[in-house]
Amino acid sequence: MATKQTQLLARTLLSPAVVLLFVWMIVPLALTIYFSTLHYNLLEGGAQQFVGLDNFRYFLTDPAFLASLQNTLVLVGSVLGLTILLGIPLALLLDQPVIGRSIVRLMVIAPFFVMPTVSALVWKNLLMHPVSGLFAWIAKLFGLTPIDWFNDAPLFAIILIVTWQWLPFATLILLTALQSLDEEQKEAAEMDGAGATSTFIYITLPHLARPITVVILIETIFLLTVFAEIFVTTGGGPGLQTTNIAFLIYSQALIQYDIGSASAGGLVAVVIANIVAFFLVRIVGRNLEA
């Protein structure tokens, strides 16, 4: 048949990508599962011992895990809240006829394209440094004592940095969604007697409901694994105050070399991410039909 030839060709062309991604997913995941059942520490000369679910029990009851879980939730929740609460008004603002709009856009979007290590260091040293940072200087101007960010409010500092990096993302998505709002809908509302606030509540906000959900889901997936910012600024400390799950696993794997425990932790992270991914894939899938 004439079109069957194309179908066979298509199947062949697709296979490298499928095979590679399949291997990339399955092999490490399988190994992680395997390692999570072992007592395996690289410092102990590589002796491996089957311990079943011990690692999970140990990991999940470890106070470090609970602390990191809490930190993760606080981090993700706060960044989500801040990026959306700030993103909506920003997007609304950028949707207006602003003079020099493209330059403003560039300024608002820039933080997303700055590499995480640079962002973290700029914030830590140039802005938040308790002696010579800009924030310290501003505080002193107002007669306040400068905050020692990374000692007194380390998690909040990290939240600020990550929010700064992801705000452009939320803003851009919401702005794109706003610009797809049919002008005629707003005009119909105007004819129906709606003022600016009513139009926002009854027309704009419902239209934004779906993009906001998407922003939440996608940000969550990436925020669960915030790493570089913590690595570069606090190293997880002081104590465990800025350790999230990702950093905890990292420190167990590459600092304590406890492979078994780190693998168990890794699986926990995968499970959490999968829950979020499930919802995201559903939304994307629905959109694919359209």
Next chain:
Amino acid sequence: MARMATNRRVAISTLGAWLAGFLIFFPILWMVLASFKTELEAFAIPPSFLFFHWTLENYVTVQERSDYVHHALNSIIIAGGSTLIALLIAIPAAWSMAFSPTKRTKDVLLWMLSTKMMPPVGVLVPIYLIWRDFGLLDSLTGLIIILCLGNLPIVVWMLFTYFKEIPKDILEAARMDGATIGRELVYVLTPMAVPGLASTLLLNLILAWNEAFWTLNLSTLNAAPLTVFIASYSSPEGLFWAKLSAASTLAIAPILVLGWFSQRQLVRGLTFGAVK
């Protein structure tokens, strides 16, 4: 008369937007300013905003340090290499899914996207061990492989959406005009897909350049790109914030420029089409 309020609206919006933009951009601006100061000035209190001794000495020093150039080259090779290889694998895959879809196509695509949603931390352990055993730690090859695999779903996805936008009947017209599949690809599809290919290339170059998990964990010196190099400044070793700022500015400047051009692609690539 009813529309006259807009002039005032424009003024307020402009003021508000510029204020917000300036506040958000400020850290970057501050860093760039610091890069032109002497080390002493960079740390001075009260800080100077414009009226300081502008100097290029930091840039000169940074450029002279051979390790900076070395790491910059690494960044280029890793970002470029992983993106190009990803494109090579993704173009046929996206082509087949866009133009010969089957009942399974949607599921395959969604599955590919879900691999991107896997937290890297979850597989840090086995990847580290495998890389170690195969001698891929701190190697350009090792980093290229992992970044390629990490970005592959996004590359496939973006190309798929661009290919889907090519009207099917233009390709059918080529077939009616006597073109074989190969010629259809060369004379019709590729020229029409070039903008989409460029956009995908751009966004993924940026994502690979900025990647700061695998690069931090799988490289130390030889293959370390700029992300690692900058991170190595994090242990307090004295006053060289001005030089750090210069190095950082150099590291992010090209990406900021590229990023400006890839805004729309960012939405398309990272929201997986869930937002139009």
Next chain:
Amino acid sequence: MGQITLQNVQKAFGPVHIIKGANLDIADGSFVVFVGPSGCGKTTLLRLIAGLEDVTDGRIFIDGKNVVDVPPAKRGLSMVFQSYALYPHMSVRGNIAFGLKMAGLPRAEINRKVEAAAATLNLTPYLDRKPRELSGGQRQRVAIGRAIVREPKAFLFDEPLSNLDAALRVQMRLEVTRLQKQLATTAIYVTHDQVEAMTMADKIVVLNAGQIEQYGTPLELYERPTNLFVAGFIGSPKMNFVNGEAAAKYGAATMGIRPEHLRIAREGEGWPGKIAVAEHLGSDTFLYVDAGTLGMLTVRHVGELSLSPGDTIKLSPDPSRIHRFDKNGQALRT
């Protein structure tokens, strides 16, 4: 030579049977129109002939050769798409020349043919422009130019005029017909507009839900429709259908009479009715009449008739123009 025959062609997409066994003989050089309501399968049938879809069963012969396994590139047919499907990155010249380039003709000959085709279609001043710089009508002509330059065995048209405005459509209709006669190449033309079908075709294929209802000349379809569907589809305004007692009087389950064949009288013999709507076009008058148990009847009168809504009139069908259908919708012939 462009003789096309379809033998029991079937097409199913999964469980959905789009084409349910099409048999057709298209004579070389004739202009055949596939017409029918949306979803009837006319475009699918065209694409099966083109080779852009595979048949589920049956055979398609072009000049006696079964082409069911032959890819579209090798069937020697040209297609004009509804959206024109011009190559956006090529100039008009490039678009028209593409097929010849694929066939491997020498450059000089390609240029000669392209210029000849452009001249026929008044496209010569636009040869170096890109499609996006052209108007809808001009793009249409480029699409036609691309089709004719390859001197195919047959032209396939997929609703090519539906994206044009009304005035342009009428003009292009004439051009396409004139061109086809001049080139004497077989043409298969798909449209949902029965006026286009009636004015352009040598023969018409009326399709409904994947079945060929009737295949005949326009006049045959108008004067002797084989069933209710064709009778109701061909002719505008639609034929009036009457059931029940009034039909039984003529020995049929359903009786059909076209609006132009109803005689109007103020009194006397005929079906009584009250005018609900009267449309005065100057050239014609259309009356929509409430005829009680007979339902709403449409009447067409050539010229102006000064009747208004509310007037009562009597309608009588021209006896030589009555159509009779049995209870299965098939036409009864005397």
